[in-house]
Amino acid sequence: xxxxxxxxxxxxxxxxxxxxxxxxxxxxxxxxxxxxxxxxxxxxxxxxxxxxxxxxxxxxxxxxxxxxxxxxxxxxxxxxxxxxxxxxxxxxxxxxxxxxxxxxxxxxxxxxxxxxxxxxxxxxxxxxxxxxxxxxxxxxxxxxxxxxxxxxxxxxxxxxxxxxxxxxxxxxxxxxxxxxxxxxxxxxxxxxxxxxxxxxxxxxxxxxxxxxxxxxxxxxxxxxxxxxxxxxxxxxxxxxxxxxxxxxxxxxxxxxxxxxxxxxxxxxxxxxxxxxxxxxxxxxxxxxxxxxxxxxxxxxxxxxxxxxxxxxxxxxxxxxxxxxxxxxxxxxxxxxxxxxxxxxxxxxxxxxxxxxxxxxxxxxxxxxxxxxxxxxxxxxxxxxxxxxxxxxxxxxxxxxx
Amino acid sequence: xxxxxxxxxxxxxxxxxxxxxxxxxxxxxxxxxxxxxxxxxxxxxxxxxxxxxxxxxxxxxxxxxxxxxxxxxxxxxxxxxxxxxxxxxxxxxxxxxxxxxxxxxxxxxxxxxxxxxxxxxxxxxxxxxxxxxxxxxxxxxxxxxxxxxxxxxxxxxxxxxxxxxxxxxxxxxxxxxxxxxxxxxxxxxxxxxxxxxxxxxxxxxxxxxxxxxxxxxxxxxxxxxxxxxxxxxxxxxxxxxxxxxxxxxxxxxxxxxxxxxxxxxxxxxxxxxxxxxxxxxxxxxxxxxxxxxxxxxxxxxxxxxxxxxxxxx
Numbered sequence: 205x206x207x208x209x210x211x212x213x214x215x216x217x218x219x220x221x222x223x224x225x226x227x228x229x230x231x232x233x234x235x236x237x238x239x240x241x242x243x244x245x246x247x248x249x250x251x252x253x254x255x256x257x258x259x260x261x262x263x264x265x266x267x268x269x270x271x272x273x274x275x276x277x278x279x280x281x282x283x284x285x286x287x288x289x290x291x292x293x294x295x296x297x298x299x300x301x302x303x304x305x306x307x308x309x310x311x312x313x314x315x316x317x318x319x320x321x322x323x324x325x326x327x328x329x330x331x332x333x334x335x336x337x338x339x340x341x342x343x344x345x346x347x348x349x350x351x352x353x354x355x356x357x358x359x360x361x362x363x364x365x366x367x368x369x370x371x372x373x374x375x376x377x378x379x380x381x382x383x384x385x386x387x388x389x390x391x392x393x394x395x396x397x398x399x400x401x402x403x404x405x406x407x408x409x410x411x412x413x414x415x416x417x418x419x420x421x422x423x424x425x426x427x428x429x430x431x432x433x434x435x436x437x438x439x440x441x442x443x444x445x446x447x448x449x450x451x452x453x454x455x456x457x458x459x460x461x462x463x464x465x466x467x468x469x470x471x472x473x474x475x476x477x478x479x480x481x482x483x484x485x486x487x488x489x490x491x492x493x494x495x496x497x498x499x500x501x502x503x504x505x506x507x508x509x510x511x512x513x514x515x516x517x518x519x520x521x522x523x524x525x526x527x528x529x530x531x532x533x534x535x536x537x538x539x540x541x542x543x544x545x546x547x548x549x550x551x552x553x554x555x556x557x558x559x560x561x562x563x564x565x566x567x568x569x570x571x572x573x574x575x576x577x578x579x580x581x582x583x584x585x586x587x588x589x590x591x592x593x594x595x596x597x598x599x600x601x602x603x604x605x
Numbered sequence: 606x607x608x609x610x611x612x613x614x615x616x617x618x619x620x621x622x623x624x625x626x627x628x629x630x631x632x633x634x635x636x637x638x639x640x641x642x643x644x645x646x647x648x649x650x651x652x653x654x655x656x657x658x659x660x661x662x663x664x665x666x667x668x669x670x671x672x673x674x675x676x677x678x679x680x681x682x683x684x685x686x687x688x689x690x691x692x693x694x695x696x697x698x699x700x701x702x703x704x705x706x707x708x709x710x711x712x713x714x715x716x717x718x719x720x721x722x723x724x725x726x727x728x729x730x731x732x733x734x735x736x737x738x739x740x741x742x743x744x745x746x747x748x749x750x751x752x753x754x755x756x757x758x759x760x761x762x763x764x765x766x767x768x769x770x771x772x773x774x775x776x777x778x779x780x781x782x783x784x785x786x787x788x789x790x791x792x793x794x795x796x797x798x799x800x801x802x803x804x805x806x807x808x809x810x811x812x813x814x815x816x817x818x819x820x821x822x823x824x825x826x827x828x829x830x831x832x833x834x835x836x837x838x839x840x841x842x843x844x845x846x847x848x849x850x851x852x853x854x855x856x857x858x859x860x861x862x863x864x865x866x867x868x869x870x871x872x873x874x875x876x877x878x879x880x881x882x883x884x885x886x887x888x889x890x891x892x893x894x895x896x897x898x899x900x901x902x903x904x905x906x907x908x909x910x911x912x913x914x915x916x917x918x
Binding site for chain 1: 849
């Protein structure tokens with residue numbers, strides 16, 4: 205049973221109604237028809253599967269400024285919420301601000317970070333745009349970014365170091381971490397990269413920068429096709445033929461910890477990998493300075509794994525947060541608010557982000573829940589579906605992300 | 606891409622529907638960049654590519670959860686290089702694989718497994734292959750249609766090596782600009798999701814290409830709308846589609862995925878900008894008729910004519 209919507213939630217309802225309209229109605233901004241009736245080929249669909257609500261991928265928290273922010277690749281927006289907010293009756297939460305619209309340059313965004321010192325939001329366009337968008341904290345609606353910079357195709361995770369004045373970006377297909385100066389704008393070459401066989405990087409995703417120990421940690425899915433010289437620029441039509449790829453491999457997932465000043469084909473300082481680790485498509489990772497631990501959004505089995513920072517090899521996590529009460533469902537992002545002793549998790553499996561006490565373990569209930577849709581709303585979960593198949597036996601549609 | 610997975614929906618699902626099951630998790634060996642997917646009704650199997658691990662994965666049709674593939678085609682003898690799209694030739698029991706950066710098409714037996722050698726590979730400068738995505742076989746005429754960088758190439762089905770295509774559908778009348786995507790064949794016709802979406806990347810690997818000075822405009826705001834187009838597989842040259850789905854009421858912006866259900870008269874299309882799946886009820890598109898068109902009054906003004914009476918070459 206869906207809860208009734210309180211009056212103070214109407215603002216959120218209006219926002220989402222607009223988003224829903226954008227999602228459900230045909231978009232006419234490209235080529236407006238001037239005809240009074242549709243052209244013969246302008247055939248309306250009889251059914252549309254789409255999610256009218258924001259879906260959370262990345263998450264970042266700024267305890268000092270009381271903000272938690274999420275990237276939304278579904279409706280292509282950034283949402284900022286009061287970190288102390290909690291939807292307790294199942295209704296959608298009211299964001300403080302939503303950045304959405306064609307001027308924003310936001311697309312299939314993945315990783316997100318906040319820079320409290322400069323009050324900036326960074327979001328990585330993982331696909332299509334191949335950029336990182338930088339927005340000031342205070343903006344809302346359809347605004348141009350404060351800065352945009354180009355990155356290699358398939359950028360996923362972001363990490364920032366104020367001390368080094370650099371930003372690190374993971375690149376999936378390149379098995380690489382690229383570093384830029386913090387104030388990068390437009391088209392600039394990276395200042396350094398970590399890349400090569402010795403790194404063990406394989407389809408890297410989330411990344412954290414632990415300035416207190418001068419370390420960087422990276423989550424890897426294990427997909428590996430060699431450190432190839434040319435990947436054809438993603439989808440760019442190119443007639444450069446690449447024949448030099450090494451044979452593909454499906455390697456175990458891992459967390460690899462490097463020196464924060466590493467470059468080129470550097471070996472990791474430590475590697476968490478193996479069946480005891482329980483790693484299963486690790487997505488976001490975060491360092492918790494309060495407990496000197498590494499927190500992992502373990503997407504494959506809907507859990508949060510907490511490892512000792514010095515873990516190395518096939519080791520068990522110190523703690524696992526998992527179970528029905530936790531509300532963790534296909535987690536993508538994770539962020540630590542050490543100021544308030546909390547761990548935030550963004551769920552791809554429903555429309556929620558949840559906060560735990562940073563000492564939580566087992567089947568613990570979250571302290572607070574932020575929802576982008578009313579509880580129980582169905583979640584299609586699309587993430588740029590670029591193919592389809594029809595199962596004639598079961599009368600079903602197969603939709604990959 | 607967010608969470609790598611294959612989501613299964615009831616055909617009649619509509620609106621904010623949840624999938625009835627998911628194939629997802631580390632054991633599946635799935636990754637991002639699934640640009641082509643196929644269901645094999647003869648063996649009740651699902652075939653998916655993993656471009657980031659140079660692999661082709663075959664699942665049982667009822668696979669669910671973190672289920673390991675039945676078969677994995679992967680290894681140095683496969684010659685797979687960024688295999689991002691797969692298709693099936695059910696009649697000839699073959700898996701066709703489009704390589705994004707190898708500019709090639711690898712063909713495997715349907716039951717290939719492990720470090721298997723392809724039975725045929727189409728590659729080389731004569732082929733004209735570039736950004737290969739959709740592949741569709743006409744088993745009756747023994748033809749292979751290929752959605753290429755800015756065109757549709759037609760090869761003989763059994764071509765092998767550096768062979769020039771026998772026909773090329775390209776030009777302004779076709780409506781195809783950039784990156785034609787998934788493709789299906791049915792009763793003499795090619796069905797194409799023409800994305801008309803240009804994705805520019807400033808990097809070659811992790812190195813900036815020379816002369817790249819500005820961040821390109823957002824490609825999702827490309828004003829050239831994509832469409833679904835239908836051609837005879839025997840067409841050649843600057844040929845307008847026999848029929849199309851296009852325009853503001855269609856909701857299509859940059860369509861990419863495409864699947865057919867002739868029995869229900871439906872075409873399924875995914876759109877990367879809409880981030881959704883749209884169903885079009887168009888039984889008139891799925892008939893064997895050389896006069897197929899959007900309306901009886903529509904006409905093709907192209908100089909090249911459609912051919913349905915035999916091979917164009």
